[in-house]
Amino acid sequence: MRRRDGRAPDQLRPMKFEVGILKNADGSAYVEMGLTKVIAAVYGPKEPHPRHILMPDRAVLRARYHMAPFSVTEERKSPAPSRREIELSKVIKEALSAAVLLKQFPRTVIDVYIEVLNAYGSTRVASINAASLALADAGIPMRDLVAAVSVGKMGGELILDVDDYEDKYGEADVPIAMMPGRGEITLLQMDGLLTPEEFIRALELAKKGIMEVYELQRKALREKYEAIWREYGF
Amino acid sequence: MVSFKDFIIPRVKKDYIISLLEKGRRVDGRGFEEYRKMEIKVGVIDNADGSAQVKLGDTFVVVGIKSSIGEPYPDEPNKGVFIVNAEFPPVASPSFEPGPPDENAIELARVVDRGIRESNFIELEKLVIVPGSKVRLIWVDIYVLNHDGNLIDASSYAAVAALLSTKLPKVVVGDDGRLEKLEEREPLPLRGVPIHVTHAKINGKILVDPTLEEESIMEARLTMAVTEDGKICAVQKGGIGSFTMDEVKAVMENTLKLAPTIRERILGAVKGGQV
Numbered sequence: 358m359r360r361r362d363g364r365a366p367d368q369l370r371p372m373k374f375e376v377g378i379l380k381n382a383d384g385s386a387y388v389e390m391g392l393t394k395v396i397a398a399v400y401g402p403k404e405p406h407p408r409h410i411l412m413p414d415r416a417v418l419r420a421r422y423h424m425a426p427f428s429v430t431e432e433r434k435s436p437a438p439s440r441r442e443i444e445l446s447k448v449i450k451e452a453l454s455a456a457v458l459l460k461q462f463p464r465t466v467i468d469v470y471i472e473v474l475n476a477y478g479s480t481r482v483a484s485i486n487a488a489s490l491a492l493a494d495a496g497i498p499m500r501d502l503v504a505a506v507s508v509g510k511m512g513g514e515l516i517l518d519v520d521d522y523e524d525k526y527g528e529a530d531v532p533i534a535m536m537p538g539r540g541e542i543t544l545l546q547m548d549g550l551l552t553p554e555e556f557i558r559a560l561e562l563a564k565k566g567i568m569e570v571y572e573l574q575r576k577a578l579r580e581k582y583e584a585i586w587r588e589y590g591f
Numbered sequence: 592m593v594s595f596k597d598f599i600i601p602r603v604k605k606d607y608i609i610s611l612l613e614k615g616r617r618v619d620g621r622g623f624e625e626y627r628k629m630e631i632k633v634g635v636i637d638n639a640d641g642s643a644q645v646k647l648g649d650t651f652v653v654v655g656i657k658s659s660i661g662e663p664y665p666d667e668p669n670k671g672v673f674i675v676n677a678e679f680p681p682v683a684s685p686s687f688e689p690g691p692p693d694e695n696a697i698e699l700a701r702v703v704d705r706g707i708r709e710s711n712f713i714e715l716e717k718l719v720i721v722p723g724s725k726v727r728l729i730w731v732d733i734y735v736l737n738h739d740g741n742l743i744d745a746s747s748y749a750a751v752a753a754l755l756s757t758k759l760p761k762v763v764v765g766d767d768g769r770l771e772k773l774e775e776r777e778p779l780p781l782r783g784v785p786i787h788v789t790h791a792k793i794n795g796k797i798l799v800d801p802t803l804e805e806e807s808i809m810e811a812r813l814t815m816a817v818t819e820d821g822k823i824c825a826v827q828k829g830g831i832g833s834f835t836m837d838e839v840k841a842v843m844e845n846t847l848k849l850a851p852t853i854r855e856r857i858l859g860a861v862k863g864g865q866v
Binding site: 564 | 617694695698708725759778825827828830831832844
């Protein structure tokens with residue numbers, strides 16, 4: 358089966374990963390997964406405001422997933438956070454917290470801000486890919502990068518990296534994030550209908566995609582330092 | 592912001608729970624694959640179109656259904672509308688504060704919504720009164736009255752039981768095109784009951800139906816919703832820990848094993864409540 362955009366069922370969209378793109382942030386990244394374009398910035402570890410959120414033995418990681426009003430294919434989205442954005446902010450925060458060594462920075466907060474600039478399917482996984490790179494770019498110690506993809510089902514077949522059309526007209530959507538080096542799943546959601554066998558196959562297909570994303574993330578990080586290396590003539 | 596993390600248990604208690612888990616036991620004597628005692632009652636709110644209360648151990652949730660008539664979503668003009676909302680009023684826990692639903696309440700509502708919606712439990716296409724312009728809106732309001740863990744499952748069972756007990760006023764379109772609500776009522780068109788099952792992971796052990804104490808020390812939780820014909824219709828992982836592939840499979844298998852019994856219990860309670 359060929360997909361609407363010509364991809365094979367287990368093929369990712371063209372991807373682009375860049376780190377260190379925002380001067381003011383402690384760490385930042387830009388990610389494209391096909392037409393989905395996301396930017397992430399990390400500020401911290403820093404003093405928490407309000408102070409009552411601080412934890413005596415660890416840092417608190419906060420995440421804000423936000424879609425720009427112009428990012429959607431439908432009519433302008435209100436910039437006020439929707440219930441969907443609040444839920445996604447929560448699961449993204451949890452997916453990243455699993456990887457960050459929070460106990461190294463007690464009594465601080467790490468803020469992760471994600472802006473979806475153009476939404477064309479799988480925005481939450483693109484956000485996680487960008488945010489995890491931004492955390493690494495900020496030099497925050499992590500157990501592993503967090504890499505994410507979504508698996509869908511269309512025309513009875515499982516497909517990797519769901520785009521907007523496949524999300525709207527597909528039969529299921531399974532976003533998954535992992536720490537690939539450790540084989541641990543830090544985000545797992547699903548809607549739609551899958552048999553138990555399909556669900557397990559979806560996890561396996563996701564893992565394959567996640568390994569590819571992981572490679573691209575590592576390459577983006579390496580490139581940043583290689584550029585500095587070259588600049589100083591080594 | 593209210594947070595489940597506001598519920599903190601003493602370290603000795605945590606160590607005690609974990610040392611018991613290591614021996615395959617839980618504080619309340621349950622097995623790892625065992626639910627707490629569950630009580631389901633329908634028709635508890637007279638003024639609602641449908642209602643149910645669920646007690647799962649000391650967790651206590653009431654769900655009320657209200658229907659109204661309104662416009663369909665523009666992208667689904669020939670379907671009724673179904674909305675789930677969850678409130679954590681301050682009566683339920685010292686860690687709940689008054690205010691609009693926080694991220695936990697929103698997540699709860701959206702996970703319950705997802706299981707019910709994706710299983711096609713409500714036949715939304717049968718809730719159209721005037722195609723494209725007038726449809727029934729079904730409001731599911733989840734009210735947590737006492738929080739002792741596993742709010743997702745308790746809320747989902749209460750929501751499903753409430754929907755099963757719902758009787759909507761019949762609506763007819765008059766000659767002048769105006770809608771008229773009749774005294775006569777009809778059941779909500781439903782098919783196949785979705786069941787949510789939540790497992791928690793504590794110190795690498797997987798156990799079903801966590802109490803608040805267990806939730807306060809869990810690494811992560813995993814909720815799966817399954818349809819009557821054994822398909823997965825919703826999944827949600829929560830918490831800042833992780834699951835391995837094998838753990839996800841184990842959770843799925845246990846969910847598929849437990850769901851039919853829970854479904855029987857809900858259907859039995861609904862039947863018993865409607866004399």
